[in-house]
Amino acid sequence: MAALSRLPISGSETWLAPANVYFHSAGERVLADGKTVPPSQYSDFADYLAAASFIHSADSWAYLGRALHAVLQGDVHGAVHLCYYAELRAAISLLSTEGIYVGNRCSLALSGAGVAEVTGVGTHVATWMVLNSWARSTRAQDLFGKILRPIGAPLYEWANNMGSGITPIVEGLLDDIAFDLSAFSEDRNRRNHASYQPTRVEPDDLSAQDCAQIVDDVWTLLEPESRGTFPVLDRLLLRHLAVGVYAPTHEELDPYGVPTGRTDWSGWSSWLTSVAPGGVERDPYFVSIRTDPEDLSRDGALEAAFTRSHGAPSAYLSEMLLRTTILARLATGACVELLDDSGLGADDVSTWVVGLGGARALWSDDAPDPMIDLWADAEIAKEELELSSKASHHALITGMREYLAVLGQAERVAAWSFAS
Numbered sequence: 001m002a003a004l005s006r007l008p009i010s011g012s013e014t015w016l017a018p019a020n021v022y023f024h025s026a027g028e029r030v031l032a033d034g035k036t037v038p039p040s041q042y043s044d045f046a047d048y049l050a051a052a053s054f055i056h057s058a059d060s061w062a063y064l065g066r067a068l069h070a071v072l073q074g075d076v077h078g079a080v081h082l083c084y085y086a087e088l089r090a091a092i093s094l095l096s097t098e099g100i101y102v103g104n105r106c107s108l109a110l111s112g113a114g115v116a117e118v119t120g121v122g123t124h125v126a127t128w129m130v131l132n133s134w135a136r137s138t139r140a141q142d143l144f145g146k147i148l149r150p151i152g153a154p155l156y157e158w159a160n161n162m163g164s165g166i167t168p169i170v171e172g173l174l175d176d177i178a179f180d181l182s183a184f185s186e187d188r189n190r191r192n193h194a195s196y197q198p199t200r201v202e203p204d205d206l207s208a209q210d211c212a213q214i215v216d217d218v219w220t221l222l223e224p225e226s227r228g229t230f231p232v233l234d235r236l237l238l239r240h241l242a243v244g245v246y247a248p249t250h251e252e253l254d255p256y257g258v259p260t261g262r263t264d265w266s267g268w269s270s271w272l273t274s275v276a277p278g279g280v281e282r283d284p285y286f287v288s289i290r291t292d293p294e295d296l297s298r299d300g301a302l303e304a305a306f307t308r309s310h311g312a313p314s315a316y317l318s319e320m321l322l323r324t325t326i327l328a329r330l331a332t333g334a335c336v337e338l339l340d341d342s343g344l345g346a347d348d349v350s351t352w353v354v355g356l357g358g359a360r361a362l363w364s365d366d367a368p369d370p371m372i373d374l375w376a377d378a379e380i381a382k383e384e385l386e387l388s389s390k391a392s393h394h395a396l397i398t399g400m401r402e403y404l405a406v407l408g409q410a411e412r413v414a415a416w417s418f419a420s
Contacts, residue, residue: 015051015352022048027103035106037115046110049096050342054335054349056093058356058414060086060328067321068218069408071211072400074393076204076313077194080320084191087184087324088124091131093331097338098134102127128184135179141170147333149229150238151286153277158238161275162245172244173237176306177323183308187320194313204312209390214318215407217301218325219382222410224372227346228336228417230329236302237326239289246271246293268293332417339418346371346420353419360411372416381406 016023021044030037037045063086070078092102099110100118107118107126119126134140145156145166159169174180206214221233250271252264272290273281280286288298296303305322309315339349354367357374368374381403388399397404 015055015349016048020044020047026052027106030101030103030106030108035108035117035120037108039114042110042115045101045115046099049099049101049110050338053093053096053331053338054352054414054418056089056096057328057331057335058411058418060089060093060324060331061413062086062360062411063089064218064321064324064328065408065410065412067324068215068410069404071206071214071317071321072393072397072404072407074205074208074211076206076317077199079317080190080194080313083317083320083324084187084194087187087320087327088127090324090328090331091127091184094327094334095127095130095134097331097334098139100130100134102130124188128181128188132181132184135174136171138167141166143334143337144170144173144330147330147337148234148237149231150234151231151280151283153280155234155238155241157277158242158275161277162242163275164245169241169245173241176240176244177326178308179323179327183323190313190316190320202312204314206314206317207390208393208396211393212385212388212390212396214321216382216385217304217318218321219378219407220301221322221325221329222378222413224375224413224416227372227420228333230333233302233326233329235285236299239293239299240302240306242272242275242289243293265293328413332413336417346418350419353415356411357415360409361405362409362412362415371419374412374416377403377406378412 021041022029026048033041063082067079067082067086070076070082095102101108101110102123104123105120107120107130108115109118118130121129142156145159146154148155150158155169156166159166162169221236222230223232225231246268247263250264250267252260252262254260269290272286272293276286288295292298302322304318305326307319309319339345350371353371357363357367362374381400384400384403385407389395400407
């Protein structure tokens, strides 16, 4: 398999040119062609995959937004259902940017030699099986090292300075957020239970305060700095990864030289300074973590992503939402990378983004210019969320007024990430 190298632009809200043979019902076309792609249609199929990667990414954010809206309504089971589909779409988007098509009982991979069938299992099983394998590849590690940019520097620079290189850093991150086949399969089982079983045989509810905190944590991670960036999320990932590299080799010893099981932080400041890429030393967040690497009041928004709970949805919902947010961020970054690699820019996809935003009520009249101004509405909605009464779910959602809808519109992320 190989990453796609070009991106089709139709100049319309459809993105893909209607003349493309995969414009209508691509999955049916693949099956009709015997679960393969004829050589004469290879270019059309590659164009379809590239366009689909962006659309799946936007759909992933849309599902995540609806999940957050369900959380605010107190519907934890509905949130699990929607979150799972956000996770699934983000995974399919990420694989699509790499030239991997996941369809119903037919998944294909593009390469310089043509098209090869990867597996014949169903969509859900295939997605998690293929993603689990691809995510451990050198190609995936290199991609993640480029698109994650904590404090403005690509993750691979941090990793190289730490002496380990990108491979163990990315593998450690994937392990810490349970980015593996067993976790994906468990999330699918959770979706099955939330979707098909009666939800209130044994009521499982979260307080309005807990629901508000979950939604606030996710939106805190989504704040952009410029097109396609996730500065808050990326720097929190950096802090977690840096502590994960430092702590195992700096264990505190008691007066007898026996390990205490705690970390010796005395060398942390100098170590972190030594591994920092040039130009980040004065960044306020870098200065903060250099002084105190473990401040949950500063870094708590992402912490649940690194835990693994079982049982009722109320126990694991926050973890599932945060892991999905990370996966959606990676898929969006891969799409932006594909856009750049194709020699195109934000203006080239603005027509499609404007069509999406108008259809999803992201603005009332004209599209914002620049598109990143969409964050301003989300920021106000976050403030309203913090001020609203948490006495009950009714008090919470009535206090939110029109801003309740904004916190359910996470496709805003796709709009400000893809267009200028």
